[in-house]
Amino acid sequence: MAALSGLVSSLESYRGRDRLIRTLSYGCQLIGGLLAEQSSVKSEVGKRLLVISAQLSHCRTVLRLFDDLAMFAYSKQYGLGAKEEDAIIRCLSVISNLADQLYYPCEHIAWAADAKIIHVNSTRWWILSTALWGLSLLLGIGRSLKIILNLRRKLRNPERRSASKSFRRETKMIETQVKSEILTLLSNLADLANAIHWLPPGFLWAGRFPSWLVGLMGTVSSLISVYQASGPHSEKSDDS
Numbered sequence: 092m093a094a095l096s097g098l099v100s101s102l103e104s105y106r107g108r109d110r111l112i113r114t115l116s117y118g119c120q121l122i123g124g125l126l127a128e129q130s131s132v133k134s135e136v137g138k139r140l141l142v143i144s145a146q147l148s149h150c151r152t153v154l155r156l157f158d159d160l161a162m163f164a165y166s167k168q169y170g171l172g173a174k175e176e177d178a179i180i181r182c183l184s185v186i187s188n189l190a191d192q193l194y195y196p197c198e199h200i201a202w203a204a205d206a207k208i209i210h211v212n213s214t215r216w217w218i219l220s221t222a223l224w225g226l227s228l229l230l231g232i233g234r235s236l237k238i239i240l241n242l243r244r245k246l247r248n249p250e251r252r253s254a255s256k257s258f259r260r261e262t263k264m265i266e267t268q269v270k271s272e273i274l275t276l277l278s279n280l281a282d283l284a285n286a287i288h289w290l291p292p293g294f295l296w297a298g299r300f301p302s303w304l305v306g307l308m309g310t311v312s313s314l315i316s317v318y319q320a321s322g323p324h325s326e327k328s329d330d331s
Contacts (some may be wrong), residue, residue: 101320109151114313116147121306127188128303141302149200152202159195171241180237187230196221218291225286237278242269271322274315281312 101107125139126133166188172181197220204213242265285300285308292298300308 102108105154107320109154110313110317112151112272114310114317116123116151116223116305117126117309117313119144119147119306121303121310124303124306128301132319144306152198155195156199156202159199161190162192162195164187177237177241180234183230183234183237187221187234190223194220194227197223203236221286221289225290226285228283228286231279232276235272235279239269239272240275242272261267271319274319278312278315278319281308281315284308 102111119140119200123137123144126137127141128134129137171183172184175181196217200209200211201213201216201220203209204211204216224310246262246265246269261264284296287295287297288300288305290297
């Protein structure tokens, strides 16, 4: 009952629903991609799962039409990161916020073009939005690596060594932060692999992933996001 209550509570929020839809979408793509390569019966089931995955992904695209203001509010609150002590982390975060802010209108234009609402070439806008998402992920990876480095330096600092309860509590808190950043790093790496795949062919491994591998990367990222959201720490996420 507790698990069901937690699920219902999560579904009442926009972010909670988005995480569930994202996980189901990539999960269907993973299983559907694997089954599509099997015998005729399994292949038919796989194709249907891939259709479900595509529809769930489209659902998320439509829901993101309303994310611009929330992202703007977050970026405005963070500003130039005056409260951030590390200049590198501050710089990475500001540029990442800018990339995220630009991502949304580009995706909206691509969606509107596909829906025949406006008459422009949607392909270039999908490419631009994917490139901005990839840039944001790359900056997030750099940010996580710098935070992990700073936290580990803090743990090794001899001036901190003490047998007091406050020292042990602080050490445990720092170790928890390190684990959280490692999970964020792995999630961003998995998403970056997919972002590169969706760029025009010829760039690294763009266009070379089979459907099941895209589903696997997305499922790993989504499950990490769900796990982090269920814990005491949760962060802004702009997944695609």
